[in-house]
Amino acid sequence: EAGVTQSPTHLIKTRGQQATLRCSPISGHTSVYWYQQALGLGLQFLLWYDEGEERNRGNFPPRFSGRQFPNYSSELNVNALELEDSALYLCASRRTGRYEQYFGPGTRLTVT
Amino acid sequence: GQQVMQIPQYQHVQEGEDFTTYCNSSTTLSNIQWYKQRPGGHPVFLIQLVKSGEVKKQKRLTFQFGEAKKNSSLHITATQTTDVGTYFCAGPVGSGGGADGLTFGKGTHLIIQP
Numbered sequence: 001e002a003g004v005t006q007s008p009t010h011l012i013k014t015r016g017q018q019a020t021l022r023c024s025p026i027s028g029h030t031s032v033y034w035y036q037q038a039l040g041l042g043l044q045f046l047l048w049y050d051e052g053e054e055r056n057r058g059n060f061p062p063r064f065s066g067r068q069f070p071n072y073s074s075e076l077n078v079n080a081l082e083l084e085d086s087a088l089y090l091c092a093s094r095r096t097g098r099y100e101q102y103f104g105p106g107t108r109l110t111v112t
Numbered sequence: 113g114q115q116v117m118q119i120p121q122y123q124h125v126q127e128g129e130d131f132t133t134y135c136n137s138s139t140t141l142s143n144i145q146w147y148k149q150r151p152g153g154h155p156v157f158l159i160q161l162v163k164s165g166e167v168k169k170q171k172r173l174t175f176q177f178g179e180a181k182k183n184s185s186l187h188i189t190a191t192q193t194t195d196v197g198t199y200f201c202a203g204p205v206g207s208g209g210g211a212d213g214l215t216f217g218k219g220t221h222l223i224i225q226p
Contacts (some may be wrong), residue, residue, distance in 0.1 A: 005226060016146060031211070033214075035216075041218075042200070042216050042217065042218035042219055043155070043200065043202075043214075043216035043219075044216070045205050045216075046214040047212060048178065048212055048213045055210040056205065056206065056208075056213050058205065058213065073141060090154060090155070092155075094211070099143070099145070099160050099209065099210050099211070099224060100145070100157040100160065101214065103147075103155045103189070104153040104154060105153075105154050106154055
């Protein structure tokens with residue numbers, strides 16, 4: 001089966017702009033998670049979507065938001081970009097009833 | 113919030129030597145998961161431990177969950193170059209058993225010298 005896909009691979013934005021990142025889960029997976037992997041900070045939980053609803057969010061400001069579409073794909077939006085938002089953003093999906101998460105290759109966001 | 117601490121941050125070993133990474137939580141965990149991230153890659157699920165004192169093996173990898181469910185370890189016997197990468201432990205962010213998100217340790221970078 002095809003894995004989790006993310007686009008774009010790389011994204012360069014300037015401070016104050018908005019960024020949109022996209023994720024397609026594995027077929028049959030309804031839960032989508034977003035994580036930020038910044039240098040020196042490890043993987044930090046951002047958001048969890050399931051069945052089109054935001055179910056949980058991590059300790060991030062409201063300018064990090066997103067949505068999940070009827071086909072279970074998801075979008076992460078980051079508004080008013082700051083330099084410290086530069087990181088690898090990883091999307092993961094999970095099948096209902098299972099616990100393991102499958103990660104995509106990530107989007108490398110660089111804010112200048 | 114819940115924190116998961118992982119040590120060491122880096123581990124250099126000679127090929128063929130053993131490797132161990134340790135994970136500690138400030139609170140009791142309902143379960144703990146382990147992931148591996150190869151250089152330039154993304155995290156890949158290895159295993160989940162649920163029971164107090166649980167020990168699971170995958171070939172040369174041995175995973176343990178502490179009796180108090182606050183700590184865990186991953187031990188690799190006779191490391192090979194294919195073991196290179198960062199090993200992360202992860203616990204649930206809340207009471208949802210991990211379904212509501214995972215809180216990751218900062219990982220242990222395994223570097224193997226041939």
